[in-house]
Amino acid sequence: MISGPFVEPLSGKSPKQIVIFVHGYGADGNDLIGLANYFQSSLPNAIFLSPHAPEPCPMNPVGYQWFDLTSRDPAVLWKKILIAADHLNEYIDEKLNEYKINDENLALVGFSQGTMMSLHVSLRRKKTMAAVLGYSGKLIAPELLKNDLNAKPSIYLIHGDQDPMVPYQETLNAEASLKEYDVEIKSHISKFTQHSIAEDGLKIGIDFLKSKLPD
Numbered sequence: 001m002i003s004g005p006f007v008e009p010l011s012g013k014s015p016k017q018i019v020i021f022v023h024g025y026g027a028d029g030n031d032l033i034g035l036a037n038y039f040q041s042s043l044p045n046a047i048f049l050s051p052h053a054p055e056p057c058p059m060n061p062v063g064y065q066w067f068d069l070t071s072r073d074p075a076v077l078w079k080k081i082l083i084a085a086d087h088l089n090e091y092i093d094e095k096l097n098e099y100k101i102n103d104e105n106l107a108l109v110g111f112s113q114g115t116m117m118s119l120h121v122s123l124r125r126k127k128t129m130a131a132v133l134g135y136s137g138k139l140i141a142p143e144l145l146k147n148d149l150n151a152k153p154s155i156y157l158i159h160g161d162q163d164p165m166v167p168y169q170e171t172l173n174a175e176a177s178l179k180e181y182d183v184e185i186k187s188h189i190s191k192f193t194q195h196s197i198a199e200d201g202l203k204i205g206i207d208f209l210k211s212k213l214p215d
Contacts, residue, residue: 002091004029004051007036015047017105017130017213018095022088024112024136025069026060028052032111038202042210049095054087066117074141081140085121092121103127107209110134112166112195115157119174122153123183129153131212133205135197136163138170142177155185156208158201160193 009015019039021032029050036048053064066088067080096106106129110118115137122132128151135158155178159171168189175187186208190198197205 002051002054002087005033007048009047010040010044013045015045015099017043017046018099018101019046019048019107019109021050022108022110022114022118024114025065026057026063028064039206042206043213045215051091066113081120084117088117088121103129105130107131107213110137112136116140123151124148125151131209133208136166136195138166139174139177145181149181152183154212155183157187158204160190162193163195165195
């Protein structure tokens, strides 16, 4: 079972919501857990969790990956994504059960590969979670949603206009694809921003989660 750092609710009470940070390729849970400091004042009753991905990353010996990006074979890549999705779903289910919280009080916040995972998992779960906030990511194999789509969470995708790792057009493509499936989705492109989270994107994300997670 994957695990990672967490931050207890600012209120000091039992959590009413769960926010799970899903880190990027070659990073670990510590990379995003600091974002909890920015979200806490707006979500004082939320617990923030930031699990490490299940596999060591060959490109960064001290980091982790949700799935290997070295293969150019779409079938091989898809198989690895499905394995990673099983790990993340198992973690989500364990935490919902542990804190006795329902999916409507759950949000995923992804960065880069973590956004890819958050979109993949959230759209296929049996129950619809409250929200997905994705930074600097993409929607993998949107054409497969025709048969796989099972849930429609509220989604906000945010991207830097100068991202050299994942072009911001991927966010626009994801938005267009998901609108075809009647998924509630918005996007924002942060100016003069590379593969990172800009101040305007962070504020938008905070306001978005506050509006979607019932207190």
